[in-house]
Amino acid sequence: MVALHVGIISFNSCFPCLPGSRLLRLRFTKRKSSSVAAMSEDPIREWILSEGKATQITKISSIGGGCINLASRYDTDAGSFFVKTNRSIGPSMFEGEALGLGAMYETRTIRVPKPFKVGPLPAGGSYIIMEFIEFGAFRGNQSVLGRKLAEMHKAGKSEKGFGFDVDNTIGSTPQINTWTSDWIEFYGEHRLGYQLKLALDQYGDTSICQKGQRLVKNMAPLFENIVIEPCLLHGDLWSGNISSDKNGEPVILDPACYYGHSEAEFGMSWCAGFGGSFYNAYFEVMPKQLGFEKRRDLYMLYHYLNHYNLFGSGYRSSAMSIIDDYLRLLNV
Ligand SMILES: *[C@@H]1O[C@H](CO)[C@@H](O)[C@H](O)[C@H]1NC(C)=O
Ligand SMILES: *[C@@H]1O[C@H](CO)[C@@H](O)[C@H](O)[C@H]1NC(C)=O
Ligand SMILES: *[C@@H]1O[C@H](CO)[C@@H](O)[C@H](O)[C@H]1NC(C)=O
Numbered sequence: 001m002v003a004l005h006v007g008i009i010s011f012n013s014c015f016p017c018l019p020g021s022r023l024l025r026l027r028f029t030k031r032k033s034s035s036v037a038a039m040s041e042d043p044i045r046e047w048i049l050s051e052g053k054a055t056q057i058t059k060i061s062s063i064g065g066g067c068i069n070l071a072s073r074y075d076t077d078a079g080s081f082f083v084k085t086n087r088s089i090g091p092s093m094f095e096g097e098a099l100g101l102g103a104m105y106e107t108r109t110i111r112v113p114k115p116f117k118v119g120p121l122p123a124g125g126s127y128i129i130m131e132f133i134e135f136g137a138f139r140g141n142q143s144v145l146g147r148k149l150a151e152m153h154k155a156g157k158s159e160k161g162f163g164f165d166v167d168n169t170i171g172s173t174p175q176i177n178t179w180t181s182d183w184i185e186f187y188g189e190h191r192l193g194y195q196l197k198l199a200l201d202q203y204g205d206t207s208i209c210q211k212g213q214r215l216v217k218n219m220a221p222l223f224e225n226i227v228i229e230p231c232l233l234h235g236d237l238w239s240g241n242i243s244s245d246k247n248g249e250p251v252i253l254d255p256a257c258y259y260g261h262s263e264a265e266f267g268m269s270w271c272a273g274f275g276g277s278f279y280n281a282y283f284e285v286m287p288k289q290l291g292f293e294k295r296r297d298l299y300m301l302y303h304y305l306n307h308y309n310l311f312g313s314g315y316r317s318s319a320m321s322i323i324d325d326y327l328r329l330l331n332v
Contacts, residue, residue, distance in 0.1 A: 044083055044127050047117045054078035073132055080132035082113060087125035094118040094128035096168035100257030101130065103232055107155040110148035111251045133245055140244030146281035148250055153286055156232020158259035162186040170236055170256045171310045173198065177258045183228045188216040195305035202309065208316065211323050218332040222298060226289045230259035238271035262286055267299040297322045
């Protein structure tokens with residue numbers, strides 16, 4: 001079980017939702033220790049004091065830094081727990097997160113917080129309880145991160161093809177994970193196609209949608225001569241979701257997990273600061289596949305499109321120029 005403390009949560013920010021944060025230190029605001037609610041009205045407390053094996057909650061502190069949900073740390077005589085709540089959503093979002101964390105946890109490779117419990121709140125909304133990890137002050141070793149990520153990709157296999165048992169979200173955009181046996185079909189329809197449709201629906205952007213669809217229909221040659229196996233992916237791997245524990249072990253957080261082509265994990269690498277030692281260590285475990293470089297931008301395209309849909313036109317030109325480059329390359 002985990003102890004005290006604070007850590008650095010993001011190292012640089014590509015997300016408008018983390019205003020101006022380069023080093024965003026988690027802050028704890030002390031609140032009065034345990035209060036009021038009877039057990040039945042407070043399922044978080046109830047779980048911690050039963051299955052969580054605590055007899056006493058000594059302190060509840062709120063943790064700043066999250067963009068979307070309220071986060072708290074519960075200190076107890078059985079260690080600390082990390083709890084996120086959201087008053088306005090049903091449990092499905094946190095269920096998706098718990099399934100993702102659980103799948104990664106089961107690989108016993110890279111460290112992730114162990115999910116314990118998800119449920120609805122009596123007054124509406126929902127919660128997730130997970131392991132509290134004490135973060136270290138420094139970013140973990142890049143080569144260890146690369147190796148452990150590759151070990152997770154290697155260990156996390158799927159017998160159902162590409163997808164996941166539940167849909168989840170990427171940022172706040174829905175991410176559709178319908179099981180599909182063919183990767184090119186999955187990536188074309190549920191990743192690029194979904195975002196292109198969204199751009200059409202919310203901005204009326206027929207131009208990016210049509211060109212993007214042309215790319216989707218013609219992208220198969222980019223995958224020639226490789227075998228694509230479904231691997232467990234974190235799905236939203238950027239520096240804000242990478243940390244390290246007190247021992248310097250890398251920790252990854254806030255996943256948008258699914259089983260996909262391992263290379264798709266690098267779709268957020270423009271926000272992740274992975275260096276040479278990261279990739280070298282990664283490829284020692286998961287050898288680089290033929291044509292890796294020519295698919296790189298294709299995997300970033302999904303996330304650029306998502307940023308366009310979430311944050312507006314600032315990201316449109318990046319997405320569009322990737323599409324244009326591929327249409328030229330593929331001569332379609
Ligand atoms: C709850 O989640 C919704 C949807 O993701 C988000 O828009 C909202 O800000 C969240 N609210 C709180 C209080 O956490
Ligand atoms: C990172 O880890 C690798 C392999 O364990 C080690 O060789 C290297 O010295 C470490 N780098 C740093 C900066 O600690
Ligand atoms: C992880 O990334 C998402 C954006 O995709 C962000 O909303 C979330 O706050 C990040 N997690 C942390 C711990 O910063």
